Amino acid sequence: xxxxxxxxxxxxxxxxxxYSGAEFWKHLFKKKEVNTKHAVNNIxxxxxxxxxxxxxxxxxxxxxxxxxxxxxxLYPTSGEINVLGFNPSKQRVKLSYQIxxxxxxxxxxxxxxxxxxxxxxxxxxYDIPKKELTERINELAKVFEITEFINQxxxxxxxxxxxxxxxxxxxxxxxxMLFFDEPTIGLDPIAKxxxxxxxxxxxxxxxxxxxxxxxxxxxIEELCKRVIIINDxxxxxxxxxxxxxxxxxxxxxxxxxxxxxxxxxxxxxxxVLKQKDTMYKIEVDMNITSMDExxxxxxxxxxxxxxxxxxxxxxxxKDIYRGNTQTHD
Amino acid sequence: MTKYLNIFKTSIKQEKDTVLxxxxxxxxxxxxxxxxxxxxxxxxGEGGTQSVINGYNLKQMIWYLIITELVFITPRPNMIxxxxxxxxxxxxxxxxLNRPYNFYFYNITTFMGKSCFLLMFMLPCALVMGFxxxxxxxxxxxxxxxxxxxxxxxxxxxxxxLHSILGLxxxxxxxxxxxxxxxxxxLMLFGLFFPLEFFPKWLQPFVAYSPIYxxxxxxxxxxxNFSWELFLQVFASQVVWIIVLLALGVxxxxxxxxxxxxxxG
Amino acid sequence: MAVKNNxxxxxxxxxxxxxxxxxxxxxxxxxIVMMVLNNAFFILQWLIIFSIVENxxxxxxxxxxxxxxxxxxxxxxxxxxxxxxFSIGYLIYEGKLDVYLTQPKNLLINICCSxxxxxxxxxxxYAFVVLIITGAPWWWYLAIIPILIIGALIYVGMVxxxxxxxxxxxxxxxxxxxxxxxxxxxxxxPPAIFSGVAKFLLYTIIPVGFMIxxxxxxxxxxxxxxxxxxxxxxxxxxxxxxxxxxxFGLKRYTSGSLFAGRx
Numbered sequence: 001x002x003x004x005x006x007x008x009x010x011x012x013x014x015x016x017x018x019y020s021g022a023e024f025w026k027h028l029f030k031k032k033e034v035n036t037k038h039a040v041n042n043i044x045x046x047x048x049x050x051x052x053x054x055x056x057x058x059x060x061x062x063x064x065x066x067x068x069x070x071x072x073x074l075y076p077t078s079g080e081i082n083v084l085g086f087n088p089s090k091q092r093v094k095l096s097y098q099i100x101x102x103x104x105x106x107x108x109x110x111x112x113x114x115x116x117x118x119x120x121x122x123x124x125x126y127d128i129p130k131k132e133l134t135e136r137i138n139e140l141a142k143v144f145e146i147t148e149f150i151n152q153x154x155x156x157x158x159x160x161x162x163x164x165x166x167x168x169x170x171x172x173x174x175x176x177m178l179f180f181d182e183p184t185i186g187l188d189p190i191a192k193x194x195x196x197x198x199x200x201x202x203x204x205x206x207x208x209x210x211x212x213x214x215x216x217x218x219x220i221e222e223l224c225k226r227v228i229i230i231n232d233x234x235x236x237x238x239x240x241x242x243x244x245x246x247x248x249x250x251x252x253x254x255x256x257x258x259x260x261x262x263x264x265x266x267x268x269x270x271x272v273l274k275q276k277d278t279m280y281k282i283e284v285d286m287n288i289t290s291m292d293e294x295x296x297x298x299x300x301x302x303x304x305x306x307x308x309x310x311x312x313x314x315x316x317x318k319d320i321y322r323g324n325t326q327t328h329d
Numbered sequence: 330m331t332k333y334l335n336i337f338k339t340s341i342k343q344e345k346d347t348v349l350x351x352x353x354x355x356x357x358x359x360x361x362x363x364x365x366x367x368x369x370x371x372x373x374g375e376g377g378t379q380s381v382i383n384g385y386n387l388k389q390m391i392w393y394l395i396i397t398e399l400v401f402i403t404p405r406p407n408m409i410x411x412x413x414x415x416x417x418x419x420x421x422x423x424x425x426l427n428r429p430y431n432f433y434f435y436n437i438t439t440f441m442g443k444s445c446f447l448l449m450f451m452l453p454c455a456l457v458m459g460f461x462x463x464x465x466x467x468x469x470x471x472x473x474x475x476x477x478x479x480x481x482x483x484x485x486x487x488x489x490x491l492h493s494i495l496g497l498x499x500x501x502x503x504x505x506x507x508x509x510x511x512x513x514x515x516l517m518l519f520g521l522f523f524p525l526e527f528f529p530k531w532l533q534p535f536v537a538y539s540p541i542y543x544x545x546x547x548x549x550x551x552x553x554n555f556s557w558e559l560f561l562q563v564f565a566s567q568v569v570w571i572i573v574l575l576a577l578g579v580x581x582x583x584x585x586x587x588x589x590x591x592x593x594g
Numbered sequence: 595m596a597v598k599n600n601x602x603x604x605x606x607x608x609x610x611x612x613x614x615x616x617x618x619x620x621x622x623x624x625x626i627v628m629m630v631l632n633n634a635f636f637i638l639q640w641l642i643i644f645s646i647v648e649n650x651x652x653x654x655x656x657x658x659x660x661x662x663x664x665x666x667x668x669x670x671x672x673x674x675x676x677x678x679x680f681s682i683g684y685l686i687y688e689g690k691l692d693v694y695l696t697q698p699k700n701l702l703i704n705i706c707c708s709x710x711x712x713x714x715x716x717x718x719x720y721a722f723v724v725l726i727i728t729g730a731p732w733w734w735y736l737a738i739i740p741i742l743i744i745g746a747l748i749y750v751g752m753v754x755x756x757x758x759x760x761x762x763x764x765x766x767x768x769x770x771x772x773x774x775x776x777x778x779x780x781x782x783x784p785p786a787i788f789s790g791v792a793k794f795l796l797y798t799i800i801p802v803g804f805m806i807x808x809x810x811x812x813x814x815x816x817x818x819x820x821x822x823x824x825x826x827x828x829x830x831x832x833x834x835x836x837x838x839x840x841x842f843g844l845k846r847y848t849s850g851s852l853f854a855g856r857x
Contacts, residue, residue, distance in 0.1 A: 349768055357772070364783055367788055370787070371786065371787040372647050514632070514635050522642075
């Protein structure tokens with residue numbers, strides 16, 4: 001079953017052009033020009049139930065805007081959205097019982113109160129009977145390992161601990177679907193790791209469908225099977241993580257230090273990126289050629305030192321953002 | 330001295346951004362004066378401008394209220410209080426102590442600059458309202474404009490100095506706003522709402538010799554019923570109070586400054 | 595059912611807010627006491643005025659204090675239960691409605707109730723203090739409760755209508771703040787001094803007339819069923835209009851994306 005179906009979704013933001021100084025007087029009595037920014041420009045995609053899907057893209061690409069339309073926060077300009085069988089802009093309240101949200105930069109918790117008080121309150125917002133609610137809180141507290149600080153005021157907690165509490169708050173009503181907007185932003189590497197594991201755990205234990213946005217490549221590499229890359233309001237890439245790796249992680253970087261300077265023969269798929277004295281930096285396209293072919297170019301005795309590494313995913317995504325997709329074929 | 334003149338100029342420039350705020354103040358200024366006009370017209374009754382209450386006819390009463398309200402609404406005394414007390418409480422004053430100006434005078438001149446900017450906007454509003462609602466008072470003469478402005482400026486300065494002293498109390502106490510609150514209530518009742526003559530005889534000397542008179546009743550009375558004799562009297566009391574309170578402020582500031590050094594170790 | 599559900603929401607917010615504020619006990623109590631004193635202070639102003647004239651359009655000191663009770667009381671109820679309504683404009687402009695939009699409750703009620711002002715308790719207490727000072731008959735103590743609540747609804751409704759302007763214009767809340775302060779200023783002066791355009795405004799966009807003058811004049815000083823219906827009717831009108839305006843504007847909500855996009 002599909003958890004989300006989106007067809008030809010668009011969102012425009014309109015701003016009036018502002019003039020200053022002499023320009024202002026020239027345009028005072030003319031009709032004001034309106035700048036239209038297509039924040040989301042005709043995107044379509046589906047999400048299967050139980051899937052973890054990542055939305056990535058640079059700042060202002062439209063990922064948050066898309067998530068906000070999916071959760072009913074923003075009205076779409078045009079297009080169709082179906083989330084768990086609901087239309088978010090028309091059936092916002094009904095939908096909200098079924099979904100949970102965490103917006104990394106906007107806290108929903110009341111910082112002066114304890115996490116427990118917060119959870120009890122959110123429970124009452126979702127009309128959960130008291131007995132069921134305390135059981136649910138205890139269960140989640142165990143899974144998230146927040147029992148020791150659950151009664152401390154939220155403001156005294158570390159950012160990582162707060163984020164855990166935010167997640168518990170978003171899970172309190174046992175939603176079928178979770179939306180996380182930049183959940184790991186500002187966290188230290190260890191806290192990030194814990195949070196990622198928890199996201200995986202939520203997905204496994206509760207079977208929750210999860211859609212999240214992130215800047216952090218680590219989040220994507222570890223969590224999802226599928227990625228959607230957005231740039232300028234359009235989907236640049238919608239592919240499985242496996243394919244992404246296959247198509248874009250097909251290049252290896254070889255750094256070799258030789259005993260003497262040699263002239264390397266030209267070969268298809270092998271490119272010398274940099275050469276300084278006896279240091280070589282070489283890119284090898286594994287779809288065309290292989291490491292063996294490269295090795296044939298050197299005299300094995302000449303090799304002093306060699307390291308082989310993959311292009312970091314981050315660079316690949318940067319390439320994709322820039323529309324640099326010729327590596328695809 | 331030029332140093333403070335420059336601080337004064339800069340803060341006027343910054344204030345240009347807050348035109349909207351000034352507009353809002355002008356509107357509430359108008360509303361309050363409108364209500365006062367309605368209220369006092371009713372109290373003066375059918376007799377209108379003819380009847381006199383405690384030495385004031387309706388025109389004089391309204392001008393009195395316009396000027397006191399102008400002095401009340403222009404200086405935003407809570408801001409100087411907050412600015413001083415926040416810097417003391419947050420400890421950021423420590424960085425200001427070694428600057429080549431006096432922190433205390435810096436605050437007073439800054440807020441005086443802000444007030445003067447707002448006054449350039451509010452004063453015309455006050456005049457327009459006065460002429461529209463009741464017209465000029467019969468005793469009005471053009472030569473009184475300068476002394477009137479001087480006394481209004483001095484009374485604004487006096488309000489700021491009073492509140493800055495309360496702000497400096499934050500060297501010792503946690504929160505000075507309750508004191509400001511009490512001070513403002515006294516200012517309102519004994520100056521803003523009513524001229525001196527409206528109070529019981531036994532109370533009048535107390536009000537007359539307090540800074541409240543120098544702040545509100547004095548300058549307002551000078552507009553409502555000008556005389557050079559009154560001007561000299563008001564001017565003298567304003568100057569004396571400013572000197573006394575500034576001296577007190579400097580004293581408190583220097584006492585408090587030591588506490589910062591102690592805390593800083 | 596829906597009514598019960600929303601009442602439950604209102605009170606669970608109140609409980610949570612008071613719990614939050616009560617963590618700082620001294621400041622909690624101080625705020626309340628200061629507000630009572632603040633209101634009581636203005637008795638002095640009127641003592642002096644009533645030493646000059648006996649009454650203003652039939653209002654003597656006691657009647658005037660009743661105005662203060664209604665005005666401070668409904669102001670208090672509004673700020674105790676619906677305090678966040680007064681910052682809706684700011685929330686719209688800054689894109690801070692997101693959390694409320696993802697929760698399964700009536701949006702406007704959810705937003706309005708999520709903060710409360712402690713000093714408002716002082717205002718409500720003052721309303722009852724006035725009843726004691728003026729030696730009001732016992733049933734006034736009961737009758738004033740629904741009147742304060744309905745008055746607060748008129749007040750909050752009007753503020754929301756103007757705050758909703760922020761969906762359309764950047765500085766929309768300036769106008770709303772103006773209406774808000776006008777309401778607090780006009781509400782404590784005897785109705786007889788206003789006439790003409792002022793009177794018209796007081797029964798329309800600055801609805802002090804309906805909020806305070808009508809209940810004071812016709813519900814306490816001389817009961818009249820028609821005025822009671824007018825009072826109620828106006829409240830229903832304003833509140834429904836507030837819901838409509840807000841809902842209409844919400845389609846233009848940008849959730850801060852507009853500004854993020856400019857970065």
